[in-house]
Amino acid sequence: VIQDQNPTSLDQGKDSKIQHRTIRFEVIDTGIGISPQQLENIFQPFEQTGDSKYRAAGSGLGLAISRQLVELMGSQLNVKSELSKGSMFWFDVALPVVKVTEAKRNIAGQVMGYHGKRRKLLVVDDNKENRLVLLNMLEPLGFEVVTAENGQQGLDVAIAIRPDLILTDLFMPVKTAFTMVPEIREIPDLKNVPIIALSARTFDIVQKQSQMLGCEGFIPKPVDQDQLLALLEQLLQLEWVDD
Structure with missing residues (x-):
């Protein structure tokens, strides 16, 4: 009942x-x-x-x-x-209460790339399958995708490559995003890099924690490609190349 x-x-x-x-x-x-x-x-x-x-x-x-x-x-x-x-x-x-809106734009089935310089994305996730999913979503569209297995590795790679955007799981061994993100924000060259949080834990409190952490976006797992591309379009100011 x-x-x-x-x-x-x-x-x-x-x-x-x-x-x-x-x-x-x-x-x-x-x-x-x-x-x-x-x-x-x-x-x-x-x-x-x-x-x-x-x-x-x-x-x-x-x-x-x-x-x-x-x-x-x-x-x-x-x-x-x-x-x-x-x-x-x-x-x-x-x-x-969820408001019913118009059907979302089907970006994934309509684009084959984007205009402008090649963008470099850092994916931080301790789960290999999750990293591969994002890699397979993004590389065919022309993104350069670099991966890391935990927050400490993610911090080190971010310093080394200076990505245009970071996608990170919140809960990881060695160092979680709750520690990694504040450390990234302390680095002058990285403090304005957009960060999208990813998590299978979709409770309101988790999304609020990611916002308080300073993440510009939150996507629940499993990652919806249209939602991901819409956020990338917004945060990187992309103009898609239609299929």
Whole structure:
């Protein structure tokens, strides 16, 4: 069961507000129920309730993990139960209202390159497959693409090649983007280089963190090529060569 609660407005600076709606997610069963005494322990790891003869096979980690995931979304997992009647689990989460807009421009299927000098891009990601995906998207369009496997390597390469733009994963071993980007901004020759953050973690807080970090754009993974090219067009002031 998914219930749509009342809309709210969250301030995002002096001049803008983002509309949010609180959505309630409920899971209801009509099983044997849980006693009040057992309710206190069900979110503990490896805890299983009820008569052992009727327990389903499992590790007892499901509710503990579920609670952690819900807390990561800024909410709380709640439960109420009655013996012999069943249980209800629920949580509320505020989600941004998305406005339906016109179909986005299909850049990827229409361009074969861009006018002007060749642009140099630095891709920083600890995942080899992710680096190859971006390489295969960008090199055929004429970009020079240099890759790095972590934030420290990304910093070293950026100093060496002075890229026109950097695409970086946020969470990496050795050095994350949260450390690399501020260090890049301290270097006079690199302080104005546009940086696009990439992450499979698409929670609002992650996008806000990337903005506070000083990144000019954010793209969720898997990377949408049209979204990527639209950002490159904007940040590098590109004029595409049509196919």
